[in-house]
Amino acid sequence: MPACPALLIAGPASGQGKTTVTAGLARLHRERGRKVRVFKTGPDFLDPMILERASGAPVQSLDLWMVGEDGCSRLLAEAAEQADLILIEGVMGLFDGTPSSADLAARFGVPVAAVISAQAMAQTFGALAFGLAHYRPDVSIYGVLANHVGSERHARMLEESVPKDIRWLGHLCRSDRIKLPERHLGLHQAGEIIELDARIDLTAKSIADTALAELPPPVFFEPQAPLALPKSLDGMRIAMARDAAFSFIFPANVGLLETLGAHVAYFSPLADEPVPDGTDALFLPGGYPELHAPTLAASTVSAASIRAHAAAGKPILAECGGMLYLLDSLTDAAGVQTPMLGLLPGHATMHERLRGLGMQALNSKYGVMTGHTFHYSSMATDLVPERHTYRPQSDAAGEPMFREASIVATYMHGYWPSNPALAAALFKGSAF
Known part of the structure; x- marks a missing residue:
């Protein structure tokens, strides 16, 4: 049974910085010589473009309804056989939607790193972390990362608010040099973002000093038999x-x-x-x-x-x-x-x-x-x-x-x- 360190990056809502963090984490481990495979939860075309740029490999969709449970299982098992690290970016809030990112994490036993935007927030950060960690017992929270932090003092307040049974993964400061621009369908396409690689590199450098940079524990993925499909488009x-x-x-x-x-x-x-x-x-x-x-x-x-x-x-x-x-x-x-x-x-x-x-x-x-x-x-x-x-x-x-x-x-x-x-x-x- 193939095993590979794996982590799902989620948050309490959209706009927390999941794509930024996932891209930075993928780039960090890629620069450390690891083969990283990144997935995106749900149907999405824009985030995967950025994540592909960060990881150097195509980014597939995972969704228990659209892709199907067997399809998700097959994609994850194939990745586990090839990669040193699997990262999955969640969609919306962790528990939003049917099926949700939490459903995916629970089905495949992938721990969740929760990214929480701390902008205009102090000790309430700890309450959000507590809620995410304890809302569903079948979802394992690996830890929490504070994003959009205003200062080192702000970071200390946030860390002190987190219950001791929840791992503090560190923080990222608010920065226009990291932020990814958006338009009406979501983020801009990778080729349109000015200095995208510089933004990803800066995020990777910031993550390198946090506990999030450590390899997560290995997750075992059940191998799937290859699909036997007819060559119905042969020669086309x-x-x-x-x-x-x-x-x-x-x-x-x-x-x-x-x-x-x-x-x-x-x-x-x-x-x-x-x-x-x-x-x-x-x-x-x-x-x-x-x-x-x-x-x-x-x-x-x-x-x-x-x-x-x-x-x-x-x-x-x-x-x-x-x-x-x-x-x-x-x-x-x-x-x-x-x-x-x-x-x-x-x-x-x-x-x-x-x-x-x-x-x-x-x-x-x-x-x-x-x-x-x-x-x-x-x-x-x-x-x-x-x-x-x-x-x-x-x-x-x-x-x-x-x-x-x-x-x-x-x-x-x-x-x-x-x-x-x-x-x-x-x-x-x-x-x-």
């Missing part, structure tokens, strides 16, 4: 748009396509690159097309090649921002309208508030595919949805899924390993 060439406008891609999705026998290639609409020669199917992922709309509208080579791909009747799968790129136009939050590809009739508008959030699932003749949705845009179209996704824990309507000729488009970000047969059908253009 699948192209994916990938750049700052289209970057919301689960690494596990790419891995699945390759396991099914496909060759995956990338191109950049922002760089006005054409769809690669010999492409059989095209994937347009989510991202931030609204931030790059004028550049996309001017990328005539990319546009012509995508239109030619569609005209040839070859499959196109578009998710969220990729779907918006296919519409007639896109209007940003400032009211500026920009023409898009015109392959789907309709218009999208960006808003200041969320228009879609939460886990989603899609029924098909192959069974259920899990996924999620997170968008600030709305879409007006005369297209009639072929079907809708559904929400697993709510009666609220799911996202529409549109089919127009060889195009399938939806706001849902699918986790393709949850249903390999359906994923293969989508890229073959088959009925589902």
Whole structure:
């Protein structure tokens, strides 16, 4: 049974600095010559970009519902066989959501390092630490780290407030040189953050002087039998748009396509690159097309090649921002309208508030595919949805899924390993 030191980095809420701490800790151990594998709890595309930069390895998602318990177990066991340290960044607050980060920690016996923002707080820090440590007996709290601390005196007050049965892991001072900037979908993408590596290095240096820098105890992960999947995409060439406008891609999705026998290639609409020669199917992922709309509208080579791909009747799968790129136009939050590809009739508008959030699932003749949705845009179209996704824990309507000729488009970000047969059908253009 593979064993590896492992730690889940969580907090009482969002905004505590979990990503900053996880990235700094990963960089610290990487610099010490250790192979670090980092995971992110829940569906997320932005935090993993930063964590991949810090650790030097792709960051997979762990979620007991979307990925599934067996899927999470398989990913963790594979990591334990290869790595010297496993780090898992939690999502929201430790006990928030169903399933929660706490559920994941309890299921796999991973201890939790709680990061608590101490800004505008003194002795109440100890009460929060006590609550996190004792709320669920099946969750093991490794210790607490104070973040956003104002001074050494402030740090002493915080440490003295922590009950003696809870380990003090140290503190990080408030600093604009460490802080990671945010935008409406969360953190900025890794490539957009000024001096990102310097920020991560400074965090690593600060953590090096704390008890958090010590290797946590080993956790045993049950080995899983390899999945036997048919080569249902053998010989197919699948192209994916990938750049700052289209970057919301689960690494596990790419891995699945390759396991099914496909060759995956990338191109950049922002760089006005054409769809690669010999492409059989095209994937347009989510991202931030609204931030790059004028550049996309001017990328005539990319546009012509995508239109030619569609005209040839070859499959196109578009998710969220990729779907918006296919519409007639896109209007940003400032009211500026920009023409898009015109392959789907309709218009999208960006808003200041969320228009879609939460886990989603899609029924098909192959069974259920899990996924999620997170968008600030709305879409007006005369297209009639072929079907809708559904929400697993709510009666609220799911996202529409549109089919127009060889195009399938939806706001849902699918986790393709949850249903390999359906994923293969989508890229073959088959009925589902």
